[in-house]
């Protein structure tokens with residue numbers, strides 16, 4: 001056994017031990033059959049939201065489920081930390097790299113290094129912008145543009161139901177230059193473009209973070225006050241921050257101001273049921289099974305789909321909300 005093989009076995013053994021002692025008992029039930037020994041390097045953006053934490057938990061659970069050794073690194077919202085993590089994965093000679101790029105640009109160099117090392121790369125959740133089509137094997141993540149369209153189409157229905165003749169919207173966006181921010185903004189704008197009642201007063205960057213969402217809402221209320229009819233927020237965390245500011249201003253969220261959010265975690269669904277949010281577009285973080293299945297195919301030299309979108313729904317005050325099961329994030 002050469003040093004490379006020995007190192008991989010040591011890491012694999014450590015990863016398995018870590019997973020065994022640091023994670024809940026092995027998942028019973030639908031344990032998939034996997035005979036492929038695999039070391040997966042995963043670089044996660046951070047822990048900025050319930051969505052992100054749910055995504056991390058699912059990646060770790062499914063790695064254990066599939067018997068895949070996982071080297072997991074949390075970049076704490078920093079692209080340079082992700083680039084450094086990917087370089088460590090290359091040095092350890094992992095079999096497959098997977099990562100969720102915090103923003104779309106700046107990956108060509110490190111992904112070229114992964115390609116030169118013969119390590120396939122899976123994009124999880126978010127995409128990259130590059131002229132190179134050979135740097136990644138596939139993207140597993142939501143259709144963010146469609147999430148924006150679903151949000152816009154809901155607002156048109158809501159305006160019709162309320163008989164609104166003019167709809168003034170403020171938008172609190174996710175992290176600038178990230179795939180979900182770009183595509184949720186585009187999908188929503190395209191969905192309402194032909195409706196003359198709709199006016200976006202301002203879009204402001206909340207970075208997918210609750211405290212920033214609150215700051216954005218405070219600024220928007222100071223600037224536009226009761227002209228605001230709708231808040232379109234790119235994720236639940238920022239929505240929670242915005243709701244606190246709306247209530248502090250003496251307004252009733254969900255009634256005085258229509259609230260549209262994206263992610264669909266448990267807390268957002270609970271607040272939707274209370275009537276303080278009017279619409280939540282689902283963005284599932286449960287991508288772990290597809291990531292593990294795809295990593296195994298890549299390790300075995302099989303073809304994989306270039307894009308895998310999970311099925312996603314919309315939850316709103318148009319529906320009977322009593323039968324929504326536990327969200328798991």
Ligand code: GZL
Nearest residue numbers: 048049051125180208235263
């Ligand atoms: C969407 C994901 C976004 C979530 C946010 O797939 O990238 O990042 O909507 C998270 O909650 O911060």
